[in-house]
Amino acid sequence: MLSRAGTGLGMLGLAGLLADEGLLNSARASENPLAPKVAHFPPKVKHVIHVYLNGGPSHLDTFDRKPLLEKYAGQPLPTGNLTTERQTGAALASPFKWDRYGECGLEVSEVFAKTAQHADDLCVIRSMYANTPNHEQSMRLMNCGDERLSRPSMGAWITYGMGTANANLPGFVVMCPGLPVADVSNWRSAFLPGAYQGTYVDTRKTKVEELIDNVRNTSVSDADQRRQLELLASLNRRHQERRAEDAELEARIRSFELAYRMQSSATDAFDVEREPHHVRAMYGDGVHGRQLLIARRLVERDVRFVQCYHGDVQPWDAHDGLEGNHRTLAGECDGPIAALLTDLKQRGLFDETLVICGGEFGRTPAVEMVNGKPGSGRDHNHWGFSVWLAGGGIKGGMTYGATDEFGYKSVENRVHVHDLHATLLHLLGFDHTQLTYRYAGRDFRLTDVHGRVVSEILA
DSSP states (O other): OTTTGGGGHHHHHHHHHHHHTTOOOOHHHHHOTTSOOOOSSOOSOSEEEEEEOTTOOOGGGTTOOOTHHHHTBTSOOTTOOOOOSSOEEEEOOOOSOEEEETTTTEEEEGGGTTGGGGGGGOEEEEEEEOSOSOHHHHHHHHHHSOSSSOOOOHHHHHHHHHOOSOTTSOSEEEEESSOBTTGGGGGOOTTSOGGGSOEEEETTOOSHHHHSTTOSOOSSOHHHHHHHHHHHHHHHHHHHHTTSOOHHHHHHHHHHHHHHHHHHHHHHHTOGGGSOHHHHHHHOSSHHHHHHHHHHHHHHTTOSEEEEEOSSBOTTOOSSOHHHHHHHHHHHHHHHHHHHHHHHHHTTOGGGEEEEEEOSOEEEEEEEEETTEEEEEEEEEOSSEEEEEEETTBOOSEEEOEEOTTSSSEEESOEEHHHHHHHHHHHTTOOTTTOOEEETTEEEOTTTTOOOOOGGGBO
C-alpha cells in the first residue's frame, strides 16, 4: 500500500524510519559501522554507566561486612593467608560503622551511606573473582576480557554490537580526571574497527571548550568548514581506493565527520551549566558530580556506554592508611552516585539504563606488612570482591554469592569477570557466544571461551 500510494513516497519514509531505528539491514548500515543494529533478542536496557573505582576498593569496608575480622583483629587468621601481591599478616578489622538499609536490610558501610539509601534498587554481587592480583592485568580483564593481550574493550564490543542511536555523539565515552593504570588500553578497539574505540574526556577540566579540544571552530563559518570536510573526504577516498580496505584510514575519515557533528551536540551534552541549579546542587560541584551528571546527560541523548573513572592512576589502592583513603574517596563519589540513581528514576531512564559500580579487585582481610611491620591497609585481593548493579533488568534489594567467613575468597555462587560481561551483554540483548568478530583466522568475543549469564540476578 505504501509503495503504490502517493507515488511511493510513503515507502521511502518507512525505509528511513526503519533505518533510524536499526530495523533495516540496508547498505547504509554496512557503510556506517556506527549505524544502529538489531540485537539477538529484545534488550532489557539501552545504555550502560560504569562507575569505575580504579585501584581496588575494599569490599570488606564497603559492601561485605565480616564480623569475624573484629573477633580476630590483630591475630593470625585461622584459615591462613592466601597468596596475593605483597606480604600480609594478622586480621584487620574494618574501621567503619555499618548499618542496614532498605526493606531488604542490605548491610553497607557508613562511607557509602547515601548510596545505601537506594538499597532496594541494588544487587550486590559479593562473590566476584579475577585471575591476578596486579592492577594492569586485572583492569584489562575487567575492561577488555583479557588481562594479557590486546583485546577490544567492552565499550567497543557494545558499540560494535549495537551501533549508536545518536549520530552526533560517540557511542562510547570515557571520563577520567587524569588517566588510569594502563591508560588508553582500557577503552581501545584493538582489532575491531577504530570507530568503536572510546572517546576520552579529561574531567579535570570544567569548560566545554577544554573538555573536548576544538569543539568550537572560531576560524571559518559552518558552510566553509563543511566544504573543507567534503574536500578532505574526497581526497581521503581517492587515497583509500589505491589501498583496498584500510580500517585505520576508514576510522580516521569517519572521525572527522563525527568531530564536525559533535561541534553542536557535544557543546550541549557536556555543558552541565545548562542544568537547573537544583539538579547541579544534587550532584555537587566536585569532579565526580560533574562526571556523573554528564553521564546522565549522555545516556539521555542515547549514548550507549559511558565509563566514569574515579581518578588519576589508582586512587583506591589503599596499601596503607586505608581508613583515611576510603573515607575521603567514598566521600567524593557517594553523594553523586546516589544523585545519579535518583535522577535516572525521576527522568524515566532507570529502567533502560544499567549502572555498574566497582573496581578491578578487592582487598585482603589480613593487614599488609610495611617494612616488615603491620601497616594500616590491605593488599590487592583478586580471590574475592564485590560489584553492585542497579537499573533495568536487575533484581534490586538483594545480594548474590558470598566470600568465606573472613572475606578472602569467593566460595558461594562464584562470579568471574567473564560471567559479569556475559550478563551485561545479555541485558543489552546479546548472546555473548554469538557476538563475535573474525580476526587472524579466529572468531573472537568479549568473554573469550568462558562466561555464563548470571540469571539469578535478572528481573
